[in-house]
Amino acid sequence: xxxxxxxxxxxxxxxxxxxxxxxxxxxxxxxxxxxxxxxxxxxxxxxxxxxxxxxxxxxxxxxxxxxxxxxxxxxxxxxxxxxxxxxxxxxxxxxxxxxxxxxxxxxxxxxxxxxxxxxxxxxxxxxxxxxxxxxxxxxxxxxxxxxx
Numbered sequence: 001x002x003x004x005x006x007x008x009x010x011x012x013x014x015x016x017x018x019x020x021x022x023x024x025x026x027x028x029x030x031x032x033x034x035x036x037x038x039x040x041x042x043x044x045x046x047x048x049x050x051x052x053x054x055x056x057x058x059x060x061x062x063x064x065x066x067x068x069x070x071x072x073x074x075x076x077x078x079x080x081x082x083x084x085x086x087x088x089x090x091x092x093x094x095x096x097x098x099x100x101x102x103x104x105x106x107x108x109x110x111x112x113x114x115x116x117x118x119x120x121x122x123x124x125x126x127x128x129x130x131x132x133x134x135x136x137x138x139x140x141x142x143x144x145x146x147x148x
Contacts, residue, residue, distance in 0.1 A: 005052045012044055017040075020037065024040060038089065088106065089107055093105075093139045095140070121138065121139055123135070
């Protein structure tokens, strides 16, 4: 931990996934969770800074917890879900259609499929199948409007 904090955080961007997982083991004393690279990078960056500069004060953490409970009624399943139910940016949605693998990459406000940007999964499902389909169902996700 002799490197400056900024350099260690910056190095996460160029580290391989295997290196990120090893850093995770070093910093958390457990295997990395099976989440996408962006999650690992951001959580590791936070942890590096937390260890160097200290984490949140106990009072701050408690206050944030209370505020969260006011918003979600203390329901853990609500806390784990994004407000808009979209998958996290960087997530890859993979579906095979008539023997052909189809891969979509989730962006912040769009979806990328075969080098093109789409606003909805349904428009991608239509491009793949040639028929109108619910894109969320086509890719095996719960409906964006169902709240589940």
